[in-house]
Amino acid sequence: MSQFWKPGAEKPRLVDDEEGGVLFFSSPSGYANIERQRQRLPVYKYRTSILYLVETHATTIIVGETGSGKTTQIPQYLKEAGWADGGRVIACTQPRRLAVQSVASRVAEEMGVKLGEEVGYTIRFEDVTNTGVTMIKFLTDGVLLREMMNDPLLTKYSVIMIDEAHERSISTDILLGLLKKIQRRRPELRLIISSATIQAKSMSDFFQTSKTRRRPEGEELGPNMESAVLSVEGRGFNVQIHYVEEPVPDYLRAAVSTVLLIHEKEPMGDILVFLTGQDDIDAAVQLITEEDQNRGRKSSGLMVLPLYSGLPRSEQELVFTPTPRGKRKVVISTNIAETSITLEGVVYVVDSGFSKQRFYNPITDIENLVVAPISKASARQRTGRAGRVRPGKCYRLYTEEYFAKEMSAEGIPEIQRSNLVPCVIQLKALGIDNILGFDWPASPSSEAMVRALEVLYSLGVLDDDAKLTSPTGFQIAEIPLDPMISKMMLASGQLGCSEEMITIAATLSIQSIWVSGWGSQKELDEAKLNFAAAEGDHVSFLNVYKGFLQSGKSSQWCHKNFVNYQAMKKVLEIREQLRRTAQRIGIVLKSCERDTVVVRKAITNGFFANACRLEASSHDGKYKTIRGSQEVYIHPSSVLFRVNPKWVLYHSLVSTDKQYMRNVISIDPSWLTEAAPHFYQHQRLKSMVH
Ligand code: ADP
Ligand code: MG
Helix, strand or coil: CCCCCCCCCCCCCCCCCCCCCCCCCCCCHHHHHHHHHHHHHHHHHHHHHHHHHHHCCEEEEEEEECCCCHHHHEEEEHCCCCHHHHHEECCCCEECCHHHHHHHHHHHHCCCCCCCCCCEEEHHHHHEEECCCCCEEEEEHHHHHHHHHHHCCCEEEEECCCCCCCCCHHHHHHHHHHHHHHHHHCCCCEEEECCCCCCCHHHHHHCCCCCCCCCCCCCCCCCCCCEEEEEECCCCCCCCEEECCCCCCHHHHHHHHHHCCCCCCCCCCCCEEECCCHHHHHHHHHHHHHHHHHHCCCCCCCEEEEEEECCCCCHHHHHHHCCCCCCEEEEEEECHHHHHHCCCCEEEECCEEEEEEEEEEEEEEEEEEEEEEEEHHHHHHHHHHCCCCCCCCEEEEECHHHHHHHCCCCCHHHHHCCCCCCHHHHHHCCCCCCCCCCCCCCCCCCCHHHHHHHHHHHCCEECCCCCCCCCHHHHHCCCCCHHHHHHHHHHHHCCCCHHHHHHHHHHHHCEEEEEEECHHHHHHHHHHHHCCCCCEHHHHHHHHHHHHHHHHHHHHHHHHHEEEHHHHHHHHHHHHHHHHHHCCCCCCCCCCCCCHHHHHHHHHHHHHHHEEECCCCCCCEEEEEECCCCEEEEEECCCCCCCCCCEEEEEEECCCCCCCEEEEEECCHHHHHHHHCCCCCCHHHHHHCC
């Protein structure tokens, strides 16, 4: 149990001195009510100014606290002012899929229209819009980037709002660079950059550098090319901050006991807990539920709910429904609840101080998701979530000294800590050849760029002049997947196993096909064994898919086998879309009737860069990557865990106490040199085989 929060020994900190604010619960009762709610949001006071600035400036930067109404209101104001007239569309991007769905359905509800008509959304593999009818479209920034491949000037949009710009996702940064170019060609296009934190200065500098021009004196046409900055005053309540007195050894346990303590000691009000990902969130949901039940009294009124991006729709809805009277909702979330979406009714926040972040090391060529400390900016955002409806409390599971002295002020933009392969291929496909010279809001490292070019060259995507190859490069760019998966699909066309590879690609596109949260780990492991293939996880997916089809796509079958029915339906849907893409770009659809050698060869064609070899002397399953000699292990969730074949390929790495390979297949090392002769010199591999 953690050491903090001794009553009487509190050291409260005020986050925001503002008094007042609005008590405001979402209620479905009628249009007039919704109108009133809309008018009470902080942005409403700025409606006229926002519309004036957008009218007169090419770029408007809007800074406002989370929950002030930026995402849900501004697109509606624009529509009301006529920006969607004449078949034009207002776009609003989000870095996260879940946020896209959630805000789109909220806005449709506010406007009293059916989602997918006047208000729609598009995320990868899911398009809920109606061309010619949809006026406001929410989409991920990644999807907007893809749209540029068919419509480089994004001509159908009158206004593009790049939302959550402070998150600095890799796609946001690429978009900002490209939109700046588009603006020069389309002066009538308006940009809105909105953000929860004051990075507005650097954003406005970015849109103001020498390349944009001022409107010449006396010229009436066209907007002012200097960007405007508007700050929306928030109306948050005071939040008391509590720190732990000693560092906690286990943030998960500490979070669990803090929730139980709040529930025991504090007045009603919902609790929002920030953990890092599906694994620790599911574990916390289970622990809190169990301990709460162990504490006697049948029903203590706790409703414990997870929130992360892979969550099925039905469970998302639970999170957003108002808490029933006499109950206390506990939402355990990733940093998606930090700024992307607003949960009403939260009074207590528990901040683990961590989030899952992507880190890429160009020296070892390894990218993985790491549980890493958050920045001060994130910590403040998390704290602010407690002051939405009334004064709240935030429990930070780290010491005050740590916050003051060790936490970095801001996070690092994702582009500076990512593998650049997907980014480079997209820019190349858009005809941007000089990628290092591209106008980045923050420059990626040149080592990472060189690595990406090298991998793309080995994949056959780029030629000696670093131009997209035809047809391979263009085909791969066309498939809306990671280039390594796209390459694997392309190769499967030649090897005669495209039907299998499309199933595998669809399965890899979703978080997990297994249920979580019910049954014991042991039962789940046993259920998985029924489908386990000696060749590895990808082949096991094929077994699950086959079983699902043979059951007549039965939900009972899924239930019995610990397979997630919703996930399998999604696999079917994605599979259909990928089949259409494959046909369009000329991949021959064919099944290999389960010849697992060709299946694994096709995978090797895409994932050769992720090859590893078991250490000869290893008794604990230690592998080394061929390229960077990094130590890695097979993840316990893999069917090859403890099997430890000599040569393997992995799909991705996760890093906790060690680096773990997720989704692993066994391979023959000779396939590596066949697939990528430039990448693996023949001789070197040969010497390693013996
Ligand atoms: P911002 O983008 O500035 O963070 P939003 O426009 O997302 O703010 O939210 C404005 C308000 O709309 C929030 O305070 C919240 O009360 C309400 N809201 C947003 N999404 C939902 C939803 N899915 N359900 C109920 N209320 C919502
Ligand atoms: Mg928002």
